[in-house]
Amino acid sequence: GEVCNVINKKYNEFLPSLQSAEDLVAQVEGLAGSIDLLKAGIENEVQRDLNVAVAEFTELKQQLERDTLVLSVLKKLQEFDAAIKDYNTALLEKNYVAAAQQLEKARSSLKMLQCRKGFELKILKALGTELTVQTQNMLYHLGEEWQKLVVWKLPPSKESSSLESVMHSELHLRTVPSKEEIAGPPVASVLQAFAVLGELHTKLKIFGQLLLKYILKPLILYPSLQPLTEEQSDVFILRFKSEEPNLDHSSPMEVFDKIKLVFAVLHKYLLNVPLEQPAEDKKDCSVTLAELLGDTIWEELSDCLIQNCLVNSIPTNSSKLEQYIEVIKSTEEFESALKNMQFLKGDATDLLKYARNVNSHFANKKCQDVIVAARNLMTSEIHNTVKITPESCVALPRLPDPGAGDHLETKKTSKLPHNDMMNLENKTKLSQYTFSLPTCRISSSVEKLMELAYQTLLEATASTDQCCIQLFYSVRNIFQLFYDVVPTYHKENLQKLPQLAAIHHNNCMYIAHHLLTLGHQFRYRLTNILCDGAATFVDLVPGFRRLGMECFLAQMRVQKGEILERLSSARNFSNMDDEENYCAANKAIRQVLHQLKRLGKVWQDVLPVNVYCKAMGTLLNTALTEIVTRIAALEDISAEDADRLYSLCRTMVEEGPKVFTPLPEDEKNKKYQEEVPVYVQKWMTFKELMIILQANLQEIVDQWADGKGPLAAEFSAAEVKSLIRALFQNTERRAAALAKIK
Numbered sequence: 001g002e003v004c005n006v007i008n009k010k011y012n013e014f015l016p017s018l019q020s021a022e023d024l025v026a027q028v029e030g031l032a033g034s035i036d037l038l039k040a041g042i043e044n045e046v047q048r049d050l051n052v053a054v055a056e057f058t059e060l061k062q063q064l065e066r067d068t069l070v071l072s073v074l075k076k077l078q079e080f081d082a083a084i085k086d087y088n089t090a091l092l093e094k095n096y097v098a099a100a101q102q103l104e105k106a107r108s109s110l111k112m113l114q115c116r117k118g119f120e121l122k123i124l125k126a127l128g129t130e131l132t133v134q135t136q137n138m139l140y141h142l143g144e145e146w147q148k149l150v151v152w153k154l155p156p157s158k159e160s161s162s163l164e165s166v167m168h169s170e171l172h173l174r175t176v177p178s179k180e181e182i183a184g185p186p187v188a189s190v191l192q193a194f195a196v197l198g199e200l201h202t203k204l205k206i207f208g209q210l211l212l213k214y215i216l217k218p219l220i221l222y223p224s225l226q227p228l229t230e231e232q233s234d235v236f237i238l239r240f241k242s243e244e245p246n247l248d249h250s251s252p253m254e255v256f257d258k259i260k261l262v263f264a265v266l267h268k269y270l271l272n273v274p275l276e277q278p279a280e281d282k283k284d285c286s287v288t289l290a291e292l293l294g295d296t297i298w299e300e301l302s303d304c305l306i307q308n309c310l311v312n313s314i315p316t317n318s319s320k321l322e323q324y325i326e327v328i329k330s331t332e333e334f335e336s337a338l339k340n341m342q343f344l345k346g347d348a349t350d351l352l353k354y355a356r357n358v359n360s361h362f363a364n365k366k367c368q369d370v371i372v373a374a375r376n377l378m379t380s381e382i383h384n385t386v387k388i389t390p391e392s393c394v395a396l397p398r399l400p401d402p403g404a405g406d407h408l409e410t411k412k413t414s415k416l417p418h419n420d421m422m423n424l425e426n427k428t429k430l431s432q433y434t435f436s437l438p439t440c441r442i443s444s445s446v447e448k449l450m451e452l453a454y455q456t457l458l459e460a461t462a463s464t465d466q467c468c469i470q471l472f473y474s475v476r477n478i479f480q481l482f483y484d485v486v487p488t489y490h491k492e493n494l495q496k497l498p499q500l501a502a503i504h505h506n507n508c509m510y511i512a513h514h515l516l517t518l519g520h521q522f523r524y525r526l527t528n529i530l531c532d533g534a535a536t537f538v539d540l541v542p543g544f545r546r547l548g549m550e551c552f553l554a555q556m557r558v559q560k561g562e563i564l565e566r567l568s569s570a571r572n573f574s575n576m577d578d579e580e581n582y583c584a585a586n587k588a589i590r591q592v593l594h595q596l597k598r599l600g601k602v603w604q605d606v607l608p609v610n611v612y613c614k615a616m617g618t619l620l621n622t623a624l625t626e627i628v629t630r631i632a633a634l635e636d637i638s639a640e641d642a643d644r645l646y647s648l649c650r651t652m653v654e655e656g657p658k659v660f661t662p663l664p665e666d667e668k669n670k671k672y673q674e675e676v677p678v679y680v681q682k683w684m685t686f687k688e689l690m691i692i693l694q695a696n697l698q699e700i701v702d703q704w705a706d707g708k709g710p711l712a713a714e715f716s717a718a719e720v721k722s723l724i725r726a727l728f729q730n731t732e733r734r735a736a737a738l739a740k741i742k
Contacts, residue, residue, distance in 0.1 A: 007319060028154060034191045071112060080109040080127060084134065096142060096193035103138060104196055105149045106131055131546040145190045149174045150270065152210055163222050163242070169214040170239040173269040187270060191289060200292065203539045211266075215710065216301055216546065217257045220308050223250035227261050236269050238262065252355075253329050255309050256334040259301075265292075265339040294343035302351040310354055312362045316369070324358050331355040363467035367474035370456050374478040377445040377452070378485045382493070382500050385441040385606070437513050438608035446507040450514055453478055457522050470524040475518075479511065481539050494551055499602040499692065501555035508548025512541045556615060559581070559599065560622050566591045567623065578646035591647055592623050596659040605664050612662040613672055617679025620656050627652065631689060632719050646693040656680075685714040692723055700724065704741055717741050 087102035110127055151172040155165040194200040215238070219225055224244060228235040267290055310331075315321055331352050338344040355359070453475050460471035486504070493500050519536035570588035571581045596619060603612055631637075631645060657673040677683040688711050692700060703711035704720060711720065720741050728734045 028193070048389055056394060062493050064723055065567070069116065073116065076109045076113050077123075077127075080113075081108050083109065086131070086702050087134065087138075091138065091141065094189075096138075096145070096189045097196065099138060100193040100196035103131070103135055106134075113156075122302065135197065138193070139197065142190055142193055142197075142199075144196075147186055149190060151209065152214070154210075154214060163218075163224070166214065166218040166222065167216075167226065167240055168244060168378065170237060171211075171215065173236045173238075173265075174234060181686045199290075201296075202291050204289070205296050212297055212300055212304075215262055216297075217304055219262070220255055220304050220513060223254075225258075227258050229261070229265060236265065250309070252305075252309050252313050255305065256330055260334060263338060263341055263343055266290075267343075268691070288342045290342040291345060293336070294345075298344065305351055306354050310351070311361075314358060314365050316362075316365065319481075321358065321717050328352075328355045328358070359464050361466055363463070363470040366456075366459065367470055367477075370452065370471070370474050371450055371477060371481065374449060374481060375485065377449045378482055378593050379489055380443075380445045382443045382445075382490055382503050382507070385443045385503060386447050387439070387449075387605075388437055388442055388506075389439045390437060429629055432713035437510060439609065440506045440509045440608040440611075441606045442506045443503055446510060449478065449482070450511070453514075453518065457518070461522050476537065477709075478541075479515065479537065479544075482511065483540075483543060487547065487551065491671060495554070496559070498555050498559065499606060500601055501551050502603050502606045505548040505552040505611075505699060508551070509545045512548070515541050515544065552615075559595070560594060563619060563623050564626060567630075570630070572634075573627070573645060573648075574634055575641065576648075577640040582644050585648055589627075589651055593652070593655045593659065596620060596623075596656075600659040600661045601607055604661050607662070609672070611663045613660065613675070613679045616660055617676070617681075619738050620676075621661065621680045621682050622681045624652065624680065628682060628685055628689055631693075632723060634726050637693075637723075642693045642727060646690055649690045649707075653690070655687065684710070688714040692720075692727070697724070697728060697733055701740050706740075707742070 066212075083106035085103045087099050088095075088103060088104065090099035110124070110131055113124055113127070151174075153168070153170040153172065155168040168356070191200060194203055202313055215227075218240070220225065222242075224242045225240050226243055228239050228241045230239070270289075310327070311578070313324075313327055315324060335344060335349060335352055387400070456471055456475050456478075460468045463471060486507075487494065494504055495501075515537040566588050568588075570585040573585055575580070576582045576585065596616065599619065600616060603615065606612075609613065627649070635639075637645070657676040660672045660676060660679075661669045663673055688703070691703060692711070694704070700711070700720070703709050705712065708718070715723075721738055724734060724738055724741070728737075
């Protein structure tokens with residue numbers, strides 16, 4: 001029972017809470033149902049209305065944008081139209097500046113229209129065309145006006161730009177506006193209208209070119225032209241008159257004055273117009289026409305002035321440099337006058353820089369003249385010669401004391417008395433012949449070249465430092481040029497003609513000789529300027545000596561070759577008892593002597609005597625050596641052979657010395673002909689060979705004298721034995737003689 005009570009009690013408490021939970025569930029389900037209904041309602045109706053509203057809003061917004069765009073386009077179209085209307089009105093009234101401004105307005109409206117994306121109107125193309133047509137129309141009108149204002153009277157184009165044709169050029173500038181013009185001075189409005197349309201540059205460029213060609217350049221090029229001005233009631237005329245010029249070139253001062261006059265006229269009647277720049281670039285509105293014209297022609301004008309006026313006025317010697325200050329001053333004045341008229345802006349131009357740089361131009365011009373003169377001398381004929389003796393010299397200038405200032409007094413080139421020659425340096429006395437050259441002939445062009453070098457160095461010592469350095473180096477260049485040019489330019493002749501080779505040899509030795517002392521005379525002045533006392537030419541000496549030697553030795557090789565070639569036809573000097581062989585050998589020897597005689601003549605009075613004797617001696621020696629070698633090599637010499645060989649050798653010994661004719665006076669040559677053994681190394685060998693050809697066995701043994709005799713001095717034992725075997729039959733006496741040769 002107790003248990004039942006507890007259960008009932010619990011049950012009674014449980015029922016109500018169950019009931020309330022069930023009520024709650026029912027409520028929730030009801031609520032869920034009504035939410036579903038509401039959701040369905042929203043999804044079906046409200047959402048749809050909302051979408052419609054958004055779509056309508058977007059459409060309206062686009063409509064508004066479209067309308068705004070259309071409105072702005074219409075507004076621009078209207079602006080364009082109005083601008084074109086105003087332009088037409090202004091043009092009729094010849095109000096050119098206003099007309100041009102309206103055209104520019106129309107142009108900017110059209111630009112705006114063309115920028116609109118997605119709004120390509122067919123009409124835009126038509127408007128563009130209309131604008132182009134109107135612009136061209138306006139430019140045509142302006143061009144007509146310009147032609148009335150500025151009239152060129154030019155020579156027929158087929159005439160060249162000669163002085164005669166230039167005389168026909170005239171420029172007419174209209175000075176008073178014609179009656180029907182109302183707006184402002186015509187020049188200003190026409191030019192401003194051009195400026196607004198951006199066409200002014202082209203117009204001024206054409207005008208500038210005509211001005212250069214027909215007025216400015218002729219004034220620079222023809223000294224006789226004078227500008228002539230004439231003012232009439234409504235026109236100003238610029239033309240030329242011609243006067244006899246005093247000089248080939250006008251002075252820069254005269255030219256500057258003429259050109260200033262032309263610019264002054266233009267400034268007064270045409271160009272003194274301030275310009276309004278085209279609307280879009282509002283940089284600096286105060287550009288004048290003069291400045292624009294100056295920009296287009298100044299460079300060409302200043303080039304022409306430099307090339308045809310200033311270049312010619314550069315002095316050619318340093319004494320005239322002082323006077324050049326005037327030219328610099330007048331160039332400065334010319335430029336400042338053009339600046340005042342506003343043709344030029346900014347500072348020193350090329351023209352003034354050129355004038356101020358006169359020292360450098362002077363040096364350049366001088367150096368160029370020196371090199372051109374030197375080159376002409378080098379390419380002239382070598383064979384026109386002058387005689388040089390130990391007494392002759394390029395006059396050295398009297399040298400100043402180290403501190404005696406720079407002004408040197410030169411002595412004219414002449415044969416100075418010896419006491420002057422010795423003053424190479426003020427205290428030291430040298431033997432008069434220390435630096436003397438042997439008597440010989442050199443090309444007159446080389447003597448002139450040396451004089452040019454001395455003159456130029458002398459000029460250098462009197463010049464400014466910069467110029468001095470340049471001139472010094474151009475003298476060095478003369479010699480380097482000689483070294484490069486002469487051997488190449490005269491190459492063929494130096495190879496073919498022995499006389500030219502000899503003269504060239506002398507030329508090189510003469511130059512080398514002068515280069516030893518050339519820097520020395522001017523060293524006080526030059527050393528101060530050139531670093532490390534580099535005022536010297538000594539370094540060039542070995543090169544010149546080598547150049548002379550190589551050329552002459554090459555010629556000697558040619559001559560030696562010819563001698564050997566001629567002797568090769570002598571049939572080895574064997575079997576001389578055969579008539580034909582003997583004739584061949586005799587002819588060969590005659591030819592060699594003839595060749596030597598001819599050389600002796602062409603080198604006569606040309607080569608220094610000692611060089612002459614060495615050269616001739618060497619060549620005669622070549623012939624003798626070859627004959628000795630051939631005869632010594634023979635295996636069999638009959639008695640008749642020996643006689644004929646002896647007579648051939650006698651010809652050489654008798655005629656050989658006669659080829660030595662170093663001097664034109666015959667009696668003076670005897671001395672050198674007697675000294676032949678000194679110059680011909682194998683002379684005694686040859687004489688000994690002749691003795692052997694004529695001797696008996698005993699005489700040969702005596703000449704040998706146990707290896708101490710004259711024969712032993714010239715031939716070896718083997719050579720003597722070989723000759724004995726060839727000359728004598730094999731007998732006991734021969735055997736005995738051979739035994740003694742050892």
